[in-house]
Amino acid sequence: MKTADLSVPSSVKELIIKSGIVELYPPQEEAIKAGALEGKNLVLASPTASGKTLVAELCALRHVLEENGKVVYLTPLRALANEKFDEFKKYTALAKSDGKRVRIGMSTGDFDSTDPWLERYDIIVTTNEKSDSLLRHRAKWIDEISLVIADEVHLLNDAERGPTLEVVLARLMQVNPGIQILALSATINNVDEIAEWLKAEHVTTEWRPVTLKEGVLLNDEIQYKDGDARRIEKETRDPSLNLALATIKSGGQTLVFASTRKNAVTLAKKFAGEIEAALSKPAKRSLGHDAERILAMGERTRISESLAEVVRRGAAFHHAGLGGGHRRIIEDSFRQGKIKVLTATPTLAFGVNLPARTVIVQDYRRYEEGYGYYPISVLEYKQMAGRAGRPKYDKYGEAILVAKTADEADYLLESYILARPERIWSRLAVERIMRSHVLATIAADFAHTEQGLYEFFGKTFYAHQYDTEAIKGLIAKILKYLYDEEMIEVFGEDVNATRFGKRVSELYIDPVSAVIIRNSLKRENACLTDLSLLHMIAHTPDMGPVLRPYSHEEDAIAVFAEEHKPEFITDVPAEWEDAIAYGEFLGEVKTAMTSQAWIEEMTEDQIIEKFRVQPGDLYRTIENAKWLLHATRELGMLYGNRQFLPLARELEERVGKGVKKELLPLVKLEGVGRVRGRVMYNAGYKTIEGLKHAPIQNLTNLPLIGPKLAKKIKEQIGGFVKKDTWEKLEKGEEWKQKALTEY
Ligand SMILES: Nc1ncnc2c1ncn2[C@@H]1O[C@H](COP(=O)(O)OP(=O)(O)OP(=O)(O)O)[C@@H](O)[C@H]1O
Ligand SMILES: [Mg+2]
Numbered sequence: 001m002k003t004a005d006l007s008v009p010s011s012v013k014e015l016i017i018k019s020g021i022v023e024l025y026p027p028q029e030e031a032i033k034a035g036a037l038e039g040k041n042l043v044l045a046s047p048t049a050s051g052k053t054l055v056a057e058l059c060a061l062r063h064v065l066e067e068n069g070k071v072v073y074l075t076p077l078r079a080l081a082n083e084k085f086d087e088f089k090k091y092t093a094l095a096k097s098d099g100k101r102v103r104i105g106m107s108t109g110d111f112d113s114t115d116p117w118l119e120r121y122d123i124i125v126t127t128n129e130k131s132d133s134l135l136r137h138r139a140k141w142i143d144e145i146s147l148v149i150a151d152e153v154h155l156l157n158d159a160e161r162g163p164t165l166e167v168v169l170a171r172l173m174q175v176n177p178g179i180q181i182l183a184l185s186a187t188i189n190n191v192d193e194i195a196e197w198l199k200a201e202h203v204t205t206e207w208r209p210v211t212l213k214e215g216v217l218l219n220d221e222i223q224y225k226d227g228d229a230r231r232i233e234k235e236t237r238d239p240s241l242n243l244a245l246a247t248i249k250s251g252g253q254t255l256v257f258a259s260t261r262k263n264a265v266t267l268a269k270k271f272a273g274e275i276e277a278a279l280s281k282p283a284k285r286s287l288g289h290d291a292e293r294i295l296a297m298g299e300r301t302r303i304s305e306s307l308a309e310v311v312r313r314g315a316a317f318h319h320a321g322l323g324g325g326h327r328r329i330i331e332d333s334f335r336q337g338k339i340k341v342l343t344a345t346p347t348l349a350f351g352v353n354l355p356a357r358t359v360i361v362q363d364y365r366r367y368e369e370g371y372g373y374y375p376i377s378v379l380e381y382k383q384m385a386g387r388a389g390r391p392k393y394d395k396y397g398e399a400i401l402v403a404k405t406a407d408e409a410d411y412l413l414e415s416y417i418l419a420r421p422e423r424i425w426s427r428l429a430v431e432r433i434m435r436s437h438v439l440a441t442i443a444a445d446f447a448h449t450e451q452g453l454y455e456f457f458g459k460t461f462y463a464h465q466y467d468t469e470a471i472k473g474l475i476a477k478i479l480k481y482l483y484d485e486e487m488i489e490v491f492g493e494d495v496n497a498t499r500f501g502k503r504v505s506e507l508y509i510d511p512v513s514a515v516i517i518r519n520s521l522k523r524e525n526a527c528l529t530d531l532s533l534l535h536m537i538a539h540t541p542d543m544g545p546v547l548r549p550y551s552h553e554e555d556a557i558a559v560f561a562e563e564h565k566p567e568f569i570t571d572v573p574a575e576w577e578d579a580i581a582y583g584e585f586l587g588e589v590k591t592a593m594t595s596q597a598w599i600e601e602m603t604e605d606q607i608i609e610k611f612r613v614q615p616g617d618l619y620r621t622i623e624n625a626k627w628l629l630h631a632t633r634e635l636g637m638l639y640g641n642r643q644f645l646p647l648a649r650e651l652e653e654r655v656g657k658g659v660k661k662e663l664l665p666l667v668k669l670e671g672v673g674r675v676r677g678r679v680m681y682n683a684g685y686k687t688i689e690g691l692k693h694a695p696i697q698n699l700t701n702l703p704l705i706g707p708k709l710a711k712k713i714k715e716q717i718g719g720f721v722k723k724d725t726w727e728k729l730e731k732g733e734e735w736k737q738k739a740l741t742e743y
Contacts, residue, residue: 001029007037011094012061016054019090025051027205034201036182037062041200043153045185047208048386049353052184053087056149059182061091064102064122069146071123074131074168076155078108079318079327080351084151085125096122107134111508111627114139128165129508135171136440136505146179148172152350153183153194154379156424156461163428167437169198170459171446186382190423197464210389213398214417217243217360218409222400225417240267240360240402241274244341248278252357252394253334256343257384259363261319261616265306267343267362272315275340279314283338287312290333297325300675300704302604303615311339318344321619349384355393359385361401364412369545379421426462429471431478432541435511438478442488443497443505450479450495485515503638507631513540517632520569521641527566528643530599531592533651537628538591539570544624546587547594547613554586561589594618595625599654601663601674625655662686669716671709679703692717 001024003016024032027046036042036059044052056073063069073088075081085106094102105121111133118124118134119141126134135142150169156162172179181198185191187206195202215224217239222230232242244254256271258264279287291308307326310316316330316339333339334354343362348354361384365373381401389397401416403409428434438453440446447453453475458468479495482488487501497505504514520536537543549557558575565572573581590611597607598618608615629652636644650661657667658674665688666677679702685691691699691713699710 001032006032006058008058008062009065009094012058012065012091015090015093016057021054024054025209026207027051027203028055030203030205031055032058034203039180041181041195041198043183043185043191043195043198043200043202045187045191045202046205047187048212048383049210049390050205050208051391053084053151056151056182056184057088057091059147059180060088060123060149061094061102063147063180065094065096067146068097070121070141070144071147071149072131072145072172073123073125073149073151074128074165075125075151075351076128076158076161076165077347077350077352078127078324079331079347080151081106081108081125081127082328082331083352088123088125091123113137116140128161128168132164132168132440133506133508135168135175136444136508138444142172143175145172145176148179148181150181150183152383153185154188154421154424155350156194156426157377157379157422159427159430162426163430163433163437166426166428166461167440169461170456173198173459174446174456186379186386186421188379188421188424193465194424194461197461208389209391210394211396212385212389213396214385215398215400216403216409216412216417217400218403218406222398223409223413225413236274238270240362241271243358243360243400244271245274245278247358248275248340250357253337253339253355254341254358254360255334255348255354255356255387256341256360256362257349258343258345259366261317261321261345262614263363264317264319264343264345265615268310268315268317268341269306271341271343272310272313275315276313278340283314284312287314287333287338290329290338293329294326296706296708297323297329300673302608303619314338314340316342318342318348319616320345320347321616346380346384348387349380352387353390353392354387355390356388357394357397359388359397359399361385361399364401364416375415377422378416378419381416382421426460426465428460428462429466429474431474432510432512434471434474435478435481436505436509438475439482439487439497439501439511440505442482442495443502448495449493450476451493453479453495482511485511487511487514500635500638503634507634509628509631510541513542513628514631514635516540516570517628517635518639521632521636521639521644523569525569525643528569528647529564529567530596530647530651531564532567532569533629533632533644533647534592534595534625535567535588536569537625537632538588538595540628542624542628543588543591544620546584547591547611547617547621548587549590550612553590553611557586557589557593560593561586591621594621595655598622598658599651599660601658601660601678622655622658626652629655666691669713671712676704676709679705688717 003013003022006013027050031042031044034042036055044055046052060071063071073084075084088104091102092104096102103121104123105118106125107115107118108127108130114137156166181200183198187204191202191204213224215222219239220232220234232246235242235245247254256267258267291312294304294308294311318330334342364375366376367373385399388399401412403412441453441456447456454468454472457463457471462471486498487504489496489498504511516539538546573585575582594607594611594613607618629648633648633652636648653664659667659677663677663681666672666680683702685694696710696714699705700707
């Protein structure tokens with residue numbers, strides 16, 4: 001089928017043809033024949049790179065241009081949301097029936113907000129979590145959605161993301177029974193079951209536009225699925241590295257999947273050391289620019305420094321601990337062919353189009369706290385493998401698992417390469433997860449009786465697979481908890497959320513965390529300090545696993561806890577009565593001490609060394625602390641606690657920036673973080689007023705503050721820079737940039 005023959009407005013066809021797509025891929029044709037453009041619900045299950053997005057694009061544009069509808073595109077990952085947003089942007093050239101242009105929006109951030117500005121957009125790209133949160137706020141425009149696209153719907157099987165996705169779909173179906181659902185999936189065994197749940201047609205194909213060779217690397221030989229084998233030149237002692245070097249020689253790029261953030265960073269460093277020699281001079285110069293951009297963006301951190309360092313040498317790492325801006329630079333630079341090897345955690349496993357001729361799956365095991373190592377699913381392996389050989393970039397691709405022994409090589413061939421992906425199971429019926437969804441269902445008025453709740457959860461994939469009875473007991477137990485903790489009220493048949501319950505649901509925190517916060521808020525606290533709040537949030541389940549003390553630290557932490565005992569605002573377990581609870585408590589104290597070190601302006605390196613935490617854990621702790629302090633402040637407003645509120649507000653800001661109180665006014669300026677703020681403060685620029693009066697040359701003379709930033713600061717505070725002063729500064733900057741890239 002030709003693009004020109006599609007039954008969509010000709011302006012759409014022209015744009016698609018202009019982007020290079022003149023003929024549809026077979027899976028696309030099948031999807032259209034199955035009624036995707038006639039408003040039918042559809043599950044399209046088709047291999048990686050088989051062009052599922054185009055079907056979504058066509059459907060979306062039909063809704064917007066012909067039906068005056070509104071579209072939501074759900075993705076499981078931010079990197080994927082970025083990519084889809086960029087791809088959809090070309091359609092803003094189209095005009096709707098009212099003459100206005102098609103508008104594309106993206107929303108992936110801050111969970112406690114309704115983002116009313118999204119109302120203006122026709123197509124909204126978002127993450128599953130963000131849309132769950134928007135639904136909890138009952139954002140008004142949600143009722144106008146006429147098409148929902150669920151990308152990577154097989155992630156229903158993911159313990160964390162899956163439940164959110166199925167609840168979001170169930171809610172959208174309830175809000176708007178006429179909504180069209182288009183679900184895009186990898187090829188899985190039980191597509192029909194998902195389709196039945198969504199009352200959808202399904203199309204399954206095995207077609208892939210670009211050949212993907214899968215194999216196992218053992219020492220210097222790759223054994224492929226089809227019986228072929230290939231020797232890799234042994235340039236170093238590391239087989240993966242040799243494979244990446246061979247790929248570079250053939251003009252390609254490599255994407256390496258690592259099991260943890262730490263491994264991703266270590267691998268990138270290792271690769272960078274070897275590939276540098278293979279880079280041309282202009283390539284190095286250009287990478288130098290990227291490295292400088294990384295350093296100039298936001299505050300310098302240990303992560304941004306090591307990222308810049310590896311980028312300079314042609315490698316990079318990508319994980320959830322990186323800032324959005326940094327991730328963008330890396331993704332773009334890899335797409336432009338500059339970065340030769342990119343190491344990533346599963347943040348890049350799903351959906352993205354990258355020029356990776358070779359994908360290396362470095363480790364097929366994952367580690368989970370309290371669970372140990374376990375092998376990843378076939379489905380996840382196939383997704384990672386599918387990042388290789390994307391039609392836009394390569395004519396072929398290969399995906400390679402790394403084995404250490406011949407026995408392991410056999411196992412990998414059998415269990416991954418030749419294996420079929422698993423069935424998809426709903427992961428909803430877990431108390432921790434259901435607690436929050438039950439409350440949200442009542443609070444956002446998706447149900448207001450017990451019966452209504454059963455009916456709502458009766459629409460989930462879980463109920464479809466296991467029937468509603470299976471989940472009733474759990475719901476009843478959760479209802480009792482929510483009632484006892486005053487998050488819901490019951491009048492006869494009616495179940496309503498209290499103000500507390502509603503706020504908890506919107507804040508997107510676990511009701512158990514909210515109870516801990518509320519109970520602490522209600523106490524009379526004679527001795528309320530930073531530590532009080534930092535420990536209290538570390539005690540909530542939303543903080544995630546606590547930072548466990550090493551045995552050599554235990555005594556010191558126990559002594560610290562004893563000395564600060566009056567400051568704790570949750571019950572402190574007695575060591576001799578409950579050793580397990582006490583051990584957990586010490587972990588909470590260590591977590592709090594780590595956050596405290598952060599806001600006392602200890603450097604990241606010092607924190608990592610002192611507490612022996614992984615950088616990833618440090619960032620997670622800081623991120624979660626920020627979010628939980630926000631929740632604390634909001635709940636504090638509800639309870640009107642005068643003692644808590646100012647402290648919670650101040651700590652939220654301080655944790656966000658990692659600064660002492662005195663730096664708060666300075667770090668509000670864009671481009672100024674904890675390090676630059678401290679430089680300015682120590683140089684005597686302690687207030688905005690002081691900065692206003694400072695001659696710009698004095699600012700540029702400070703370490704880490706170049707002319708660009710100095711001008712940006714002046715612009716923000718209303719200072720004026722003369723044109724000729726600026727020109728002089730700019731010349732200086734150009735010279736500096738040149739010097740930086742040449743040496
Ligand atoms: N008919 C076509 N002709 C040429 N190229 C196409 C066609 N359809 C899609 N493409 C290109 O194929 C690439 C892969 O498409 P897409 O990202 O939609 O794959 P996918 O099926 O969603 O894969 P995944 O399961 O990995 O998400 C894109 O770069 C897209 O532009
Ligand atoms: Mg896709």
